[in-house]
Amino acid sequence: MIFGDALVSELEEGERVKADDGYKGYAPEYVRCPSCIANPPEREEMQQRVRTQHETCNKRFKQWKIMREEYRHDLEEHGNVFRAIVVLTQLALENGEPLFEVEYD
Numbered sequence: 547m548i549f550g551d552a553l554v555s556e557l558e559e560g561e562r563v564k565a566d567d568g569y570k571g572y573a574p575e576y577v578r579c580p581s582c583i584a585n586p587p588e589r590e591e592m593q594q595r596v597r598t599q600h601e602t603c604n605k606r607f608k609q610w611k612i613m614r615e616e617y618r619h620d621l622e623e624h625g626n627v628f629r630a631i632v633v634l635t636q637l638a639l640e641n642g643e644p645l646f647e648v649e650y651d
Contacts, residue, residue, distance in 0.1 A: 564596050599645050606635050 549569060554576050557563070562578050569577040574584035580593070608614070610631045617624055639645060 564593060564600075566597070602645055603635070603639075606638070607631060 549565075549572070554572065557576060562574070562576055563569075565572075565577045565579050567579050567581050570579050570581065573579055573582040578585055578593075580590065585593070617627075619627075
C-alpha cells in the first residue's frame with residue numbers, strides 16, 4: 547500500500563524498481579519483478595543478487611528492532627527514530643560496512 551499510495555509517485559519518468567511478485571500489478575511500467583513478461587530469464591541470476599543485496603540492507607535495519615519491539619515513547623517521534631536508523635545505516639554503508647557488489651548488465 548505504501549508503494550502505491552506514496553512511493554510510485556516519487557519515481558522519475560521511465561524509472562522502475564526491482565521488487566518481488568507482490569508488486570506484479572505495477573509491472574512493467576513501474577516495477578520489474580521475477581515473473582514479469584518483461585523480465586528476461588537470462589538476467590534472473592543478477593536480479594536475485596540485487597534482491598539479496600536489498601534484503602541484506604533490510605537486515606541491518608532489523609538489527610535495531612525498531613519494528614519488532616513495542617515502541618514506548620511519544621508516537622509522534624517514531625518517524626524521527628526510524629529516519630535516524632536509516633541515516634546511521636547509510637553512514638555505515640559509506641564508511642566501512644558496504645553491501646556486496648552486484649554487476650548490472
